Amino acid sequence: MAGEIPDLVAQERTGTGKGAARQARRDGMVPGIVFGGDTDPLPINIPFNVLLKKLKEGRFKSTLFNMKVDGHEDVRVICRDVQRHVVKDLPTHVDFMRLKRTTQINLFISVEVIGDDVAPGLRKGGVLTLIRPEVELIVTAGDIPDHITIDISELEIGDNITISSVTLPEGAKPTIDRDFVIAQIAAPAGLASSEDEDEEAAEGEEAPDAEADAEATEE
Known part of the structure; x- marks a missing residue:
């Protein structure tokens, strides 16, 4: 039943806070966090170009991903938020939630x-x-x-x-x-057009009869 779930490769981010996030962006990465389940939150970095491509493909927030991070077991995640630059509208941070099988x-x-x-x-x-x-x-x-x-x-x-x-x-x-x-x-378009023409013709034929009836009544 289950379809193929796309992989999303990320790196564990060392350090937290604004300083580490800024450094990640300078390195061409988008900082993020993976939370939920019975495991502590995991700070991550995702290559900017990879994330931007997936965002442009559409429905990023309703797509299930198989998150792969070196040193950690693969886990199914879904995006819960993408923060963007207020002017450039480019991703600056992304949040993922771990999913249990019953979620x-x-x-x-x-x-x-x-x-x-x-x-x-x-x-x-x-x-x-x-x-x-x-x-x-x-x-x-x-x-x-x-x-x-x-x-x-x-x-x-x-x-x-x-x-x-x-x-x-x-x-x-x-x-x-x-x-x-x-x-x-x-x-088909041809049949639909033909039916429309038949209806118009039928309406046109009814009009003279109506006029004749009116004239007969007046006489």
Whole structure:
């Protein structure tokens, strides 16, 4: 069930306080702290370029990492805060929390589509729109699903799949209460345009009849 958790390599930071943090930044590092669990807080340094790249990739605070620090056992962590420079908006400090296997966290889980080879809506020319390629779920750290699966094998044009129709892994639940749409099969652009034109033509044909009825009434 568990997907591949990305590694995040850090160095143990010697010394604490503002002086050690400033030195870390001069050395091209971002100071941070790993806290939580049954272990004392661990001061760390992360290469600035590595951290900046991961921040630009998005969803940094909702991604589970495997923290690797020389001399310490690997531990699963999640970011709890990123402090930034007030002017440059660059990271200046980062906080991570250790996770137990029973800890519940919010993570974005990818959506896998099956049945697209036989879906009648697609065979008729419909277009599959994956509205949510990822769904944010509340999961336990020790049982993180690699993905959730949606089956579109019976969907016709105009049909959709909502979160309530998806079988979620045990213990997982969506962070959103409402029954939101994950994917839908829409009519192809040509067919949709043709239907719009037919409706306009039908409306145009009704107008003269209405005028004739009005004239007849007046006579």
